[in-house]
Amino acid sequence: MEAAAAGRGLDLAGPLRDLLPPVDFCCAYGSTLTHARPDATSMVDYILGVADPLQWHSENLARNPTHYSSWMARRGPESVTWLADRVGVGVYFNPFVEWGDKRIKYGVVAMKDLATDILTWDQFYLSGRLQKPVRVLVDNWDIRKVNTVNLKMAAAASLLLLPEEFTEYDLYAKICSLSYMGDIRMLFAEDKYKVKKIVDGSFQPFQSMYRPLIHEYISEGILKMSDYRQQKAFKQVLFLFPHTCTVKCIIDSLLRCLINLDDSNIT
Known part of the structure; x- marks a missing residue:
């Protein structure tokens, strides 16, 4: 059982290891984690906490431009972070990303915004997600506190x-x-x-x-x-x-x- 769980953790951490720029915090969630036999078509969802979203998206656009919509990739990281802050809940999501034989969705958020929402329930999106079980892949002591x-x-x-x-x-x-x-x-x-x-x-x-x-x-x-x-x-x-x-x-x-x-x- 423990070996299977460890193997599952390594599998979930694959995109962090092989695909995306470094992050300060990461958790995975979704039906693929809660169901013994998840739907093969379902996505694995990730929340990525980063110190500087502008810098992170700049690096990720250079690595993985196809993760973004074509018009957003053309506009650059400034537009990505503007959209997350002004239109979204401080999180920018890239869905339907192909990785190996799986599809993933990842949302990127500034660490300070993540901590603020957890403490204040201002948006009640990230805080609500972390009230439910998730699989922490990159731990952060401040977020844990x-x-x-x-x-x-x-x-x-x-x-x-x-x-x-x-x-x-x-x-x-x-x-x-x-x-x-x-x-x-x-x-x-x-x-x-x-x-x-x-x-x-x-x-x-x-x-x-x-x-x-x-x-x-x-x-x-x-x-x-x-x-x-x-x-x-x-x-x-x-x-x-x-x-x-x-x-x-x-x-x-x-x-x-x-x-x-x-x-x-x-x-």
Whole structure:
């Protein structure tokens, strides 16, 4: 199992090794990671964090001009970064890139913009993505630190949206659904069962991400164990006073985490 996972990691890191300029952070995500037998036509998705997007796109355009649309390649890296900042969510995506026998899609974002969105939920795109399981291929300690706050905020927001009693599965489904709330695509183009498929395919990774927080909330008296629908479940101890006790406890926990952050090295 571990050997297979290691081999999968090496395979996912292939484009970073053989195709693209160096990056400061990278994670892979998508259905190809969550499904045991992914669709052969599905793409592997990457988020690439770089210190200087203008410099990175300049080098990548020299290496891989066909990754960009023809008109964007002609306009150069300045137009690429302008489009990402002014039209997109700070991320520029190159989709449908052929690599070996696979297709990949990669989005490039400045490290400072990545850290800002993770902490503030300003765009709630990258932060929402990192609330769900991803495969980190190039780790960055500063991003790891700020994402700790992101996970705490996602768990806290989900507790406020959940009923008094809920299962572990309910919690992960609510966390997963946060970034899709208000997304009009979920009414039309997107799979309406997307959240269920993500949680079903990534339940153990969700546990690795959020069980430490669950144990923290239990020790702080915010949650307690219960039996609900014949399953191991949790009960919100302070559910009757959600806008006083529960919110205060959660905010205090978040503030303690923020105080311990030193984001001065994030560039």
